[in-house]
Amino acid sequence: MDSITQAVLGATLQAALLGRWQGRKALLYGAALATLPDLDVVIDYGDAVAGMTYHRSFSHSLLVLTGLALALTLLLRWRPHPGYSAGRLFVTLWLVLATHPLLDAFTSYGTQLFWPFTPTPTAWSTVFIIDPLYTAPLLVAVIGGLVHGLRDKPPRLPLLALALSSLYLGFTVAGKQMAEQAVEKELARQGIHADALFSGPTPFNSLLWRVIVRDGADYHEAVVGWFDRQPPRIERFARGTGLHAVLADSPQEKRLEWFTGDWLRYDEIGDQLIVTDLRLGMTGFHPFRFPLAERRDGQWQLIPYVERLPMERGGAAQMKLIWARIWQQQPPLPLREWAEMLKQTSRPVGA
Structure with missing residues (x-):
């Protein structure tokens, strides 16, 4: 805190x-x-x-x-x-x-x-x-x-x-259980098998919850509120696990995998391989993103000294949408649009 x-x-x-x-x-x-x-x-x-x-x-x-x-x-x-x-x-x-x-x-x-x-x-x-x-x-x-x-x-x-x-x-604690149970029920209805599930409150409140579900090479996201009357809308995203092999010898990746419980996403952005901790922040606005490897002469090379990418914090427009979503399910939050933020390039903090 x-x-x-x-x-x-x-x-x-x-x-x-x-x-x-x-x-x-x-x-x-x-x-x-x-x-x-x-x-x-x-x-x-x-x-x-x-x-x-x-x-x-x-x-x-x-x-x-x-x-x-x-x-x-x-x-x-x-x-x-x-x-x-x-x-x-x-x-x-x-x-x-x-x-x-x-x-x-x-x-x-x-x-x-x-x-x-x-x-x-x-x-x-x-x-x-x-x-x-x-x-x-x-x-x-x-x-x-x-x-x-x-x-x-x-x-x-x-x-x-x-x-x-x-x-x-x-x-x-009751809110977390409510959100997870709603998502688990919808996953069962859609026949989606969850390898693991993680949930947390959306920024600055405990009425609206973000739930992420790991499903092999993909992950799903849903937003659930105390006042919802309909089943949650579940969005599917790619984790980019095909890039994981590039980091087989990276001590930083191994430590992140342990620390986060493997709630990681991998993106190739420009000539860098970016690893994102999906647990923290809001969809597309995650505080901990790290370039762990870069392409040199067509080959991936590990970055020995890793710096954190600056966080896209969102602003009043995003908070207004989150606030409105607390009370009503429609319109849904634009999770897919926000997730596209993860594909944008940016320079590491201090670079």
Whole structure:
């Protein structure tokens, strides 16, 4: 999630558990500690693929953060506080730290919760990277704590905010299940066999869902909303898997395949082979696209230092269509037209 959301979540947690003793300082301490896992962004991991796939690794590991919470508890208890126990301090620090990667795992990116072990990164994919409805109650609790204070007061507002934000997460889980069940029913009706299925919310909301289905050399996409009354419209696209053999010796492609769970598309654009992570963003507007090979003298050559292509973010026109599609199925979103964006050439970031 975005940094503001992580900060207000940490601040609200610390306010709920230690605010009556720490006062307004609990908000500062919680916000600062909750943003700590994202400081790994200052590390230069190498090229763009490494930067993407090593982010949310060791700094987001529940094992590492549990050890850090224990170390901080031992350090801070050299000067015992008369109001609360070391156990309460440890639980607070652990929750503030651990809820950061757990909340990140609700997005589509992928979070390595069990680093140094290497299962496919966790992506429950029920909330967009920025979701104002999740953030709002936490922000209100933080502002309320700053204005009215916390010392010697029962933590009613922080607890209420945490309850509301948690209920909202539950609603997003229900939305994901609704969308997947609708698509699975339509796939069965059309006789389409799904090798795998991935779903996530469309930008900035949890009412309209994008579902992608892997089917051999192709993939299908559908958009499903809470207010839909008709079966979803399913579009078929080519994954370009015939180009996969070109990247047989590419360490970047292997890492992307692991990190994304093989939700990749391959396109030959000009003299470059572009690999796209299909999970993130919206159809045709994907933030992680990488040129991994290029033609030289008629032969494919791997690119040793990979840079990320700039993202086509769309604009007000696309958001207006998405907003309208939340409430009505017709007209459908122009997924095929938007997917053509993936065939356009562009220069890597920093090039």
